[in-house]
Amino acid sequence: MHELSLLENVRSILEDHARDQNFQRVEEVTLAIGALSCVETEALAFAFEAVMKGSLAENAQLNFKHIEAQGHCLGCGQLTVMEMLYDACEHCGHPHVDVVTGLEMKITELKVS
């Protein structure tokens, strides 16, 4: 359940921003999660309410933006879509692909008041 630690981090980031940008409440939080990131959006959604309780984001709405995973093929040099870390290149079948996008887990947007 590292989702709990990640959400505690989210809460702490929200508090930093509240101080710097002068807001009191967070109404919505949008997270961008890559297809290869090692986090379950369902587990995040499940724990979100509990972790935000008593904070400035209590009862905030949680949104997800999914980021497709793409890699750079070490065989043919093209970009290829990945569903797993060890997917082979969709163009040439080369087994080794360097991940370019899809490992992200980040906060991208807040609706605050």
Add this chain to the structure above:
Amino acid sequence: MCGICGCSNPSNTGKFSAIDGAKVSLLTTHNHGHEQHSHADNQRLIQVEQDLLSKNDAYAAENRAYFKANKIFALNLVSSPGAGKTTLLVETIKVLKDQFPIAVIEGDQQTEHDADRIRATGVPALQINTGRACHLDAHGIGHAMQTLGVKANSFLAIENVGNLVCPSSFDLGEAHKVVVLSVTEGDDKPLKYPDMFYAADVMIINKIDLLPYVDFDVERCIAFARRVNPTIQILQLSATKGDNFSAWTDWLIENMS
């Protein structure tokens, strides 16, 4: 050490919400009286772009700078429960403890058992009980180093919680993640838990003394690991019987300098 949080709590790790108590109270005294207003009218959107691991990564960077400044070679050992991390460390200490100072940070959800096993070798060890958390984090490591008083020009082994999933995301500031896989676990572990094998620089295939008794295809396992991580270094050994153990201690000595 704890320049970022400035906290004096020696072990925040594992406590669910210890980190932000000070910040919360700051917020509630700020803009007093304003809470009664309705805020629906002044909603706004803020673009953030901040990694969910950013706090941990900041602590990890702080640890890494400390390791570098003090020439401490730190390894983060990860595996499923029972793959042989503590045994590997105990045997490593027996071979190397006269060559340079060694210290160990042990992570387990509960008990002091593994730290006791390390201390029996005469080397300092600190146990972190992570409680409900299933991994060590960089903040806890920073505090543990302080408590342990890790010496300069030394080897610091960090044994993570036995878990092939969560510890892969949490950088502790180590030079390398070393994943230990024992032959009783099945040769397809690298594909089942790719994140960890992707994050590791070294894979140790342990308990090779048991190969005659189990269906474990070493070549298949290596092929799977390289499919996930083409540059991973692979060592095969038995921590209890000592087979090929010097390949590991040689690797350590070579990479320390």
